[in-house]
Amino acid sequence: MLPDKLTDRSYPTADPGPPALRLASTGTLTYGLSVGEVLGVSTLTGARLIGGRSGLDRIVQRLNVMEVPDILAWVKPHELLLTTGYPLRNTPQALDDLVADLDARGLAALAVKLxxxxxxxxxxxxxxxxRLGFPLILLPSDVGFDDILNQVLTDILNRQAAVLARTEEVHRALVQIVLSGGGLQEVVDEVAALLEVAVVAMDGERRMLAGSGPDEQLRAMLSWDGPAGTVQAGDHLMVPVLAGGFDHGRIVAHSPGGGLRETDVVGILERAATVVALLITKQQAVAAVESKYRADFLRDVLVGRAGDDDRVIAHCAGFGWDLDRPMxxxxAELDGRIGGEPDGRGRGGRGGEPGGEAPARSRGTDERMVQERLAGAWTTVVRRHDRHGAVASFAHEVVAIVGAPGAPGAAGGSGAQPAPDLSVLVKEAAAVFAEPHGPRRTFSTGISRTxxxxxxxxxxxxxxxxxxxxxxQMHGDGARAHFDQLGVYRLLSLVSDPAELHVFVRETLGELADDDEPEAMDLRRTLQVLLETNLNVAETARRLHFHYNTLRYRIGKLERMLGPFTEDAHxxxxxxxxxxxxxxxxI
Known part of the structure; x- marks a missing residue:
């Protein structure tokens, strides 16, 4: 039995588990005391730290008493473990590895009475x-474990109550800012004033949304890459901004003098992160509505139902778009769509709508996210090169209207940007769109005349x-094609009825138009190379790796199927x- 009196205890208890284990707390507490603060309570005035001084900032959230040798099965993280050594009195060699085992399980400290x-x-x-920074404490021989339990748990609960009261007060203040029409900057200013530290809110790309504090400290926070929810070097604390299952960014506090390990700082930042998530979600909802409105109007422009030129120019000017210039x-369309082929939208006439009339298919969440990333990449690049350009994302494509090469970037004004190099736009959009991790996706781009x-x-x-x-079709995924550079393909694409083209192919090639027969496809390849080499038999045989006589035999077979094409130019x-x-x- 334990030599210290543990009867008539006033500290709260949980399910005691097996008789040898007596928990001294009600479970996991949100906040606690550091080991250094625990050593400062009156009942531990005579306690002495004999090892692990670097771990004095470990947090104590509960206490436990060691009465059995197999204590490791019952300990929990952030516990201060008290013992007289009674369970190990006959096996002193077990003490050699006890510290390492307890540290591996996340305990705060071990206090021993000798x-x-x-x-x-x-x-x-x-x-x-x-070596492990695990505090090892010698207890005074005249202090009872029940006194330690009572005083330390009381201090922990008092600390928890004070911190919760302060964070609740802060939460009400931040919510009031939002209800009064304040934004991110006002919230960040309030948090910075309450904590007396620099604070910054940033998005997932580490772009600052709002900041309060000296410029050098704001730059330090934006460049800091520590993991969320942890403190590094005692001067940074980062908390994630989460809402609706999505990570919207980070809120970071910075104090060059340290001191950010205080639990009330963590609580306030967590409450601030909740309010910031609310504001970001609100901004995204408003931006989504505005984006849809802009996209709907641009769709009307692209199908010719937005009104006369003056009305369109004036309306687009309200969006920051300049359509009164050469354009x-x-x-841009994603390659490798679900279903294996580009979607057949049938845009033969001018009545087709951007992103409209696509066959019904399940794109999936991942596909929508990739489409949004493509739109974001084009928006970023167009803003960089043509601040008056228009960008909109439709169901299956992203459309950009920019100043034509060699034309002024905006109508009038001495500060107009020159029109961007369209090939540079495409290359930069591909670079911004590229995903550093995961499967690589590409997109193809088509460019109109001016x-x-x-x-x-x-x-x-x-x-x-x-x-x-x-x-x-000509160059594969990732292609960039200008309409004026399509040659004969441009003329063929202007045929409004694709069925007419298929009839022409069937009537002209006959059996060679069939993709199901390997022999037909092989003969079609021979015919194609013959035509490309202007009927140069020797060059064709070299390209196809055929014997000269074999090619002569194939030419004869092709003429029996198609007619005397070697003599008929038409x-x-x-x-x-x-x-x-x-x-x-x-197509």
Missing amino acids: GRYLDGLPQRMIEQAD AVLV VTSPAELPEAYEQAVKAVRVGR LRLNLTLALHVLRMRG
């Missing part, structure tokens, strides 16, 4: 405590759509066009 069952502690035990339309009025934008939009889709032209149409399949 003289009755243990005469001293092994030197190895003290050395381990110093080009860029369309137009000079809003009335011409619907045609320019259709050109960009044709360019992005033809470019992907037939060769038809065959060439049919092969081009096949390369544009899906």
